Amino acid sequence: MISKAPGRICLFGDHQDYLELPIIACAINRYISIQGTPNGTDSFVINMPDLGKEEYIRFRESELKPTKGSHLKTALYVVQQYGCVPTEGYDITIEGDIPINAGLSSSSAMVVAWIQWLFTTFGCHQEITPEFMGQVAYEAEVVAQKAPGGKMDQYTSAIGDTIYLETNLASNYRKIGCSLEGLIVGESGVAKNTVGVLGDIKGKSLEAIAFIEKITPSFDLATATLEEYTAYKTLLPDNLHPFFYAAIQNHLITQEAFFALSETKIDYKHIGDLLNAHHAVLKNTLQITVPLIDAMIDAALHAGAYGAKIVGSGGGGCICAIAPHEKQQAVIEAILNSGAKDAYHVHISKGAFIA
Numbered sequence: 001m002i003s004k005a006p007g008r009i010c011l012f013g014d015h016q017d018y019l020e021l022p023i024i025a026c027a028i029n030r031y032i033s034i035q036g037t038p039n040g041t042d043s044f045v046i047n048m049p050d051l052g053k054e055e056y057i058r059f060r061e062s063e064l065k066p067t068k069g070s071h072l073k074t075a076l077y078v079v080q081q082y083g084c085v086p087t088e089g090y091d092i093t094i095e096g097d098i099p100i101n102a103g104l105s106s107s108s109a110m111v112v113a114w115i116q117w118l119f120t121t122f123g124c125h126q127e128i129t130p131e132f133m134g135q136v137a138y139e140a141e142v143v144a145q146k147a148p149g150g151k152m153d154q155y156t157s158a159i160g161d162t163i164y165l166e167t168n169l170a171s172n173y174r175k176i177g178c179s180l181e182g183l184i185v186g187e188s189g190v191a192k193n194t195v196g197v198l199g200d201i202k203g204k205s206l207e208a209i210a211f212i213e214k215i216t217p218s219f220d221l222a223t224a225t226l227e228e229y230t231a232y233k234t235l236l237p238d239n240l241h242p243f244f245y246a247a248i249q250n251h252l253i254t255q256e257a258f259f260a261l262s263e264t265k266i267d268y269k270h271i272g273d274l275l276n277a278h279h280a281v282l283k284n285t286l287q288i289t290v291p292l293i294d295a296m297i298d299a300a301l302h303a304g305a306y307g308a309k310i311v312g313s314g315g316g317g318c319i320c321a322i323a324p325h326e327k328q329q330a331v332i333e334a335i336l337n338s339g340a341k342d343a344y345h346v347h348i349s350k351g352a353f354i355a
Contacts, residue, residue, distance in 0.1 A: 003034045003117035005109040005352040007098035008156040009183070009311055009320045012254040012278055015286060017150025017167040018202045019209070019221065021251050024258060025152050026162040026180065028346040030098045032109040033355075034117045036090035046072060046092040050100070059086040066144035071111050075140035079118050082136065083125030086118070099342075101191045103312025108153035111137045112352050116158075120354055130351050134158035135171065148199040149313075160351025164258050176261050180348060182268070182323045184331055186300065188292045189341030190316030197288055198313040205247050208240035224248045246285045253278050272306025272322055279309035288314025295338040303327060303334035 006027040013023030039045060046055040057073050058064075066074045076086070094114075098106040115137050119128050126132060134155035142149045151167045162180065165173040212219050212232050219232070229248050233241050257274045260267060279297065283289045289297075293310050296319050300308040304327035311318045323331040328345065335343040 001035065001117075001120065002355040003113045003120065003352070004031045004355055005113035005116065005157045006031050006160065006349040007104040007106060007109050008153060009104065009185070009346070010152060011162070011320070012257040012274065013152065013250065014278070014282055014310070014312065014314075015198075015201055015205070015246065015288075016250055016254065017152040017165075018148065018198075019205060019247055020150075020168040021222065021247070022164055022166050022254055022258070023150075023152045024162065024164050024176070024254060024261065025156040026183075027156055027160040027349040027351055028104070028183070028185070029349040030096070030104065030346065031349075032094065032096035032098060032106060032113045034092060034094050034110075034113045036092045036117065036121070039089045039091045041089035043089045044072075044076075044086075044092050045089070046094060048094045050095050059089070068145045068147075071107060071141055071145075072114055074144050075111050075114050075137070076118065078136060078140040078144055079115055079124070084118050084122050086122050090121075092117075099187050099318070101317075102187055103192050103310070103317030104185070105153040105157060105312075108137065108141060109157045111141050112154060112157045115140065116352050116354065130159040131155065131171065131173070133352060148202045156351075158352050160349055162261070162348060176258070178261050178263075178266050180261075180266070180271075180322065182306075182325060182328055183346050183348070184300070184305070184321045184323060184328060184335070184343060185311075185346050186296045186319045186321065186332075186335040186343040187341045188290070188296060188316055188318065190290055190292055192313055192315050192317035197315045201243065201286055201288070204240060205243040208236055208244040209247065211236055211240065212244070221247060221251070224251070226252070242285045242287075246281050249281050249285075250278060253281070268306050268322060268324070272308075275307030275309045275320075275322065276301075279307075282310055282314065286314070290316055292339055293317070293319060296335050296340050297321075299334040299338035300331050303331045305331045 137154035305321040308321035
């Protein structure tokens with residue numbers, strides 16, 4: 001048995017899910033795979049050849065508890081709250097082709113694949129649905145470890161395809177039926193700074209919104225407009241203006257993108273324009289790009305891409321672009337020539353599955 005879970009691209013809604021605002025993301029055909037062989041012990045011996053690491057987890061330890069930075073151990077603790085209790089040890093191999101620390105959710109894909117493997121091997125008290133696996137993975141990776149992220153990565157990897165996810169407590173989602181063609185990923189090779197960048201922007205965004213809500217209790221971020229930004233920004237300290245603006249503008253872009261992607265026929269130029277608008281906020285307002293990412297974006301657009309944006313928390317990582325069929329190879333070559341570590345086509349994938 002092999003448990004597989006895909007990476008993801010956030011198309012719209014970066015730095016929105018921890019504000020409980022919707023996102024649009026798609027699973028891609030790059031995966032983390034997990035398989036195991038019984039070893040007759042009370043331990044999981046986990047081999048990660050892509051990282052050159054091994055990890056040992058004794059699952060019967062009374063002190064098994066959430067451990068910051070240890071996704072596998074924390075997930076093992078969380079699944080036991082749902083009746084998934086290991087009864088024997090396994091030698092586990094974890095490997096994949098999702099670039100690590102690059103903004104394509106390799107860690108979330110690993111957690112989803114691990115939870116799926118544990119549920120399939122040892123059972124569970126609840127029906128194992130994709131959204132349930134996404135929720136449990138979110139609890140393991142974010143809630144239990146008190147990490148700064150949201151629900152997008154885990155839910156997208158578990159559910160698959162392209163989804164519009166409401167990241168509030170309800171976690172309602174709908175699949176967007178379109179099949180986006182011409183998706184390209186460019187890897188910068190610069191490791192992203194998830195905890196630092198995400199934690200800083202999340203903290204200041206929440207501070208700005210709480211400041212406005214305290215003064216104006218009727219303010220609702222989910223329905224806010226740019227006119228409200230103009231009206232309310234004078235109430236904020238100057239250093240919080242960018243974060244308040246980005247929260248509102250990125251939400252408006254995501255809403256427009258949802259309707260555009262729901263059309264019977266996709267207007268790729270419009271989608272590209274929305275990607276560019278989203279990237280402009282991430283680059284100029286939240287300032288999460290680095291010079292190489294900027295060069296890769298410029299190269300993709302100059303080579304004929306409809307649009308391009310940074311993917312993920314920022315400080316490095318990847319970009320995604322959408323290009324017409326006849327210009328896709330030129331876009332890939334332009335990204336590579338700009339100094340990228342790698343660039344390639346990706347396709348939308350189904351969610352986590354057992355192979």
